[in-house]
Amino acid sequence: MTGLLTDLYELTMSAGYFEAGKAKQKATFELSLRRLPSNRNFVIVAGLPQCVEYLLNLRFTAEEIAYLRGLPQFAQVSPAFFDYLSGFRFSGDLFAVPEGTPLFAGEPMMMVRAPLIEAQIPETYLLSAITFQSLIATKAARMVEAGSGRGIVEFGTRRAHTPEAGVLAARAAYIGGCLGTSNSLTGLRYGIPVFGTAAHSWVLSFSNEMDSFRQLQKLLGPQTVQLIDTYDTLEGARRAAELGPPLWGVRLDSGDIVTLARQVRTILDQAGLRDSKIMVTGDLDEQKIRSIVSDGAPVDLFGVGTELATSGDAPSMGTVYKLVEVDICGIKRFTAKFSENKGTLPGAKQIFRLPDRDVLGRVAECCAGAEALLQPVILGGNLIEPLPDAKTAQARAAEAIAKLPAGLRGLEVAPPRPVEHSNDLMALIERTRRNLA
Amino acid sequence: MTGLLTDLYELTMSAGYFEAGKAKQKATFELSLRRLPSNRNFVIVAGLPQCVEYLLNLRFTAEEIAYLRGLPQFAQVSPAFFDYLSGFRFSGDLFAVPEGTPLFAGEPMMMVRAPLIEAQIPETYLLSAITFQSLIATKAARMVEAGSGRGIVEFGTRRAHTPEAGVLAARAAYIGGCLGTSNSLTGLRYGIPVFGTAAHSWVLSFSNEMDSFRQLQKLLGPQTVQLIDTYDTLEGARRAAELGPPLWGVRLDSGDIVTLARQVRTILDQAGLRDSKIMVTGDLDEQKIRSIVSDGAPVDLFGVGTELATSGDAPSMGTVYKLVEVDICGIKRFTAKFSENKGTLPGAKQIFRLPDRDVLGRVAECCAGAEALLQPVILGGNLIEPLPDAKTAQARAAEAIAKLPAGLRGLEVAPPRPVEHSNDLMALIERTRRNLA
Numbered sequence: 001m002t003g004l005l006t007d008l009y010e011l012t013m014s015a016g017y018f019e020a021g022k023a024k025q026k027a028t029f030e031l032s033l034r035r036l037p038s039n040r041n042f043v044i045v046a047g048l049p050q051c052v053e054y055l056l057n058l059r060f061t062a063e064e065i066a067y068l069r070g071l072p073q074f075a076q077v078s079p080a081f082f083d084y085l086s087g088f089r090f091s092g093d094l095f096a097v098p099e100g101t102p103l104f105a106g107e108p109m110m111m112v113r114a115p116l117i118e119a120q121i122p123e124t125y126l127l128s129a130i131t132f133q134s135l136i137a138t139k140a141a142r143m144v145e146a147g148s149g150r151g152i153v154e155f156g157t158r159r160a161h162t163p164e165a166g167v168l169a170a171r172a173a174y175i176g177g178c179l180g181t182s183n184s185l186t187g188l189r190y191g192i193p194v195f196g197t198a199a200h201s202w203v204l205s206f207s208n209e210m211d212s213f214r215q216l217q218k219l220l221g222p223q224t225v226q227l228i229d230t231y232d233t234l235e236g237a238r239r240a241a242e243l244g245p246p247l248w249g250v251r252l253d254s255g256d257i258v259t260l261a262r263q264v265r266t267i268l269d270q271a272g273l274r275d276s277k278i279m280v281t282g283d284l285d286e287q288k289i290r291s292i293v294s295d296g297a298p299v300d301l302f303g304v305g306t307e308l309a310t311s312g313d314a315p316s317m318g319t320v321y322k323l324v325e326v327d328i329c330g331i332k333r334f335t336a337k338f339s340e341n342k343g344t345l346p347g348a349k350q351i352f353r354l355p356d357r358d359v360l361g362r363v364a365e366c367c368a369g370a371e372a373l374l375q376p377v378i379l380g381g382n383l384i385e386p387l388p389d390a391k392t393a394q395a396r397a398a399e400a401i402a403k404l405p406a407g408l409r410g411l412e413v414a415p416p417r418p419v420e421h422s423n424d425l426m427a428l429i430e431r432t433r434r435n436l437a
Numbered sequence: 438m439t440g441l442l443t444d445l446y447e448l449t450m451s452a453g454y455f456e457a458g459k460a461k462q463k464a465t466f467e468l469s470l471r472r473l474p475s476n477r478n479f480v481i482v483a484g485l486p487q488c489v490e491y492l493l494n495l496r497f498t499a500e501e502i503a504y505l506r507g508l509p510q511f512a513q514v515s516p517a518f519f520d521y522l523s524g525f526r527f528s529g530d531l532f533a534v535p536e537g538t539p540l541f542a543g544e545p546m547m548m549v550r551a552p553l554i555e556a557q558i559p560e561t562y563l564l565s566a567i568t569f570q571s572l573i574a575t576k577a578a579r580m581v582e583a584g585s586g587r588g589i590v591e592f593g594t595r596r597a598h599t600p601e602a603g604v605l606a607a608r609a610a611y612i613g614g615c616l617g618t619s620n621s622l623t624g625l626r627y628g629i630p631v632f633g634t635a636a637h638s639w640v641l642s643f644s645n646e647m648d649s650f651r652q653l654q655k656l657l658g659p660q661t662v663q664l665i666d667t668y669d670t671l672e673g674a675r676r677a678a679e680l681g682p683p684l685w686g687v688r689l690d691s692g693d694i695v696t697l698a699r700q701v702r703t704i705l706d707q708a709g710l711r712d713s714k715i716m717v718t719g720d721l722d723e724q725k726i727r728s729i730v731s732d733g734a735p736v737d738l739f740g741v742g743t744e745l746a747t748s749g750d751a752p753s754m755g756t757v758y759k760l761v762e763v764d765i766c767g768i769k770r771f772t773a774k775f776s777e778n779k780g781t782l783p784g785a786k787q788i789f790r791l792p793d794r795d796v797l798g799r800v801a802e803c804c805a806g807a808e809a810l811l812q813p814v815i816l817g818g819n820l821i822e823p824l825p826d827a828k829t830a831q832a833r834a835a836e837a838i839a840k841l842p843a844g845l846r847g848l849e850v851a852p853p854r855p856v857e858h859s860n861d862l863m864a865l866i867e868r869t870r871r872n873l874a
Contacts, residue, residue, distance in 0.1 A: 013639045162569050166565055202446075311752075
């Protein structure tokens, strides 16, 4: 992983820490969810493996170091700093909330404790990696909720912000509850089920629709999903019905879905194809899915692309990576920012999850009967054990979401789940504020 | 580039084409801008080098092929198809609109002409690569317009949909008119200017603000940008002023920017620091930039993150990749889809740009005095000449945007630029429609 994949100021600050003799000061940064994304009651954490891979493999090549040396920002920096970069390794600790955990506003997702420079440089990468996948996992959970038991499949790579982001969006969507994805590489890399049969170009490449249907059936057998809207949806349905089994089902991609699904269902049923299913795609979001479901349309599976792979209604969220503790001359100093609307809380923290609320406490506290969510992942630069896979994270998310009250699970914004501060944390906040005043 | 980074259906269709003896049928696909993103009057094309790199390097590894063979969708596929995949190379042609070109609704961005399978598989990757960067270049152009001559710098990697997307977002933002980026890797890879000095963690890591300012100045000299809002913005400004030069300027990241910028300007001026500049960051978008500028706030440079790197108000756009021609048994067949709201136009096309309108014609037409926008990039699987760099694309965009009428350049949605169809194209549409009826 290239050390240059970070904001330049992480590197100028690092040079400054080095020159000021602060390279080895122990620092703790927290990556927190300052605000929930719009229209969200919780965020499902996803993206941890990418963060871990980054920290374990973060290096600076000779070419990268030569590039930095040539920048005006580094004109005054001593050669020793560049030597330091060439041997750079992350030797610190990472604590993180497991993938698949729902979090709420104000809660930390990760904590990095390392010598100051090692903790500073990863800011940009960690924020991007965990924020993006968490956005997508969260969006997927909303789709799944709207589907009310009907399956949701992720089809969004073409709309993802780069194809490579599509691979990870598919992984995150699976954690959020999708059955699988159209992204073949995600299937190979993460063992996630893959879906896909044919597009309009398939139908158009034959001289007539019936030929294209026949060839697809020959190719896919019981996996066949006929795309029936290229010319006329009901005509397409009749052709698929005429061909008969084997047929998984048909796909609708345009038109008035509720009406068409009913008509198509009738055509299939009358042909004795009661087991054949109806899949719907085309500019879906959780609201449209809910509406189709509540209208009682006979849809078995939804394929969702754009809105899911971009988290269309909330393509970003306010995660921050902030210094909460730093040793200065051997003395631990708690740090916080009290700027208007952009404040941060001092000190390394732990989230204690109770059935009806979370308590944010100091890291060494314990809280009877609560689950401590931030768990050690990397200690002294080493991964302590393999991370749970995407399937495990998916199960964790499903279980946790099921335990939330209906309001928080729903698509509308509900009163937030209480996130309290422990007495110790409140005392620390007050002490830090006084010291700064 | 891994062949598996595509939707599974591209590969099932490819297997089907192969089995149906259609592997070598020549096909033409167009990647078009079906609709403009919301709130946009044009789209600036960006992302072409990534598309080219993909096509030139598209391969299937043994591991990938083994994975496909194990999928139920490929259970009926003959071994010959997998042999074909193992030797897969893109041998076709790519025509594309140069990076930095503004396009309008209904216009093709790229055209791929190749044997059917070779043209089908790239759909997913090409759509994602060109759509994402074009979204960001377009968003950047809006920020630049709003800045009215003040510089805009891209700071959004931490909000991009993966850190790697951040690298390309920064490149695209530069094409759209940004001065540069905070992303160091973008700087190295694409020769784009990089910006960055220090964050709040820098200030907090010292026992007081003055120490942190002094150390930064020692590090950065004339490049110094003091971040003055960690504790109290005006107090911070006074400290920066007290230190005096060398000082590029100060950065405001919170609070009432218009008022603070004026007060800070006064503090700097009274200290004789008339040349020191004021930079503003923090949740900016083009509307806020315009408002700050029109309020006359003395801001010299804007740093924009989230909204730019995610194209926050329009994180997706309706690009499509559709079959427009295919040879069936040696006869050229024009294809189109006439579905409601999702139609496509048959035949390979060219965009003829005239001063006041575009004419969409058939590929072999010519149109006196017009610039033909789709240019050959890859012919017979080979890149015909190196692509223009990001700086050239930036200049092209700036020149083309400057020529647009003020309404189209502005932030509000204006009446669309006319995109007409040539007589030949209209005749072809009509003929194709009749043949399908």
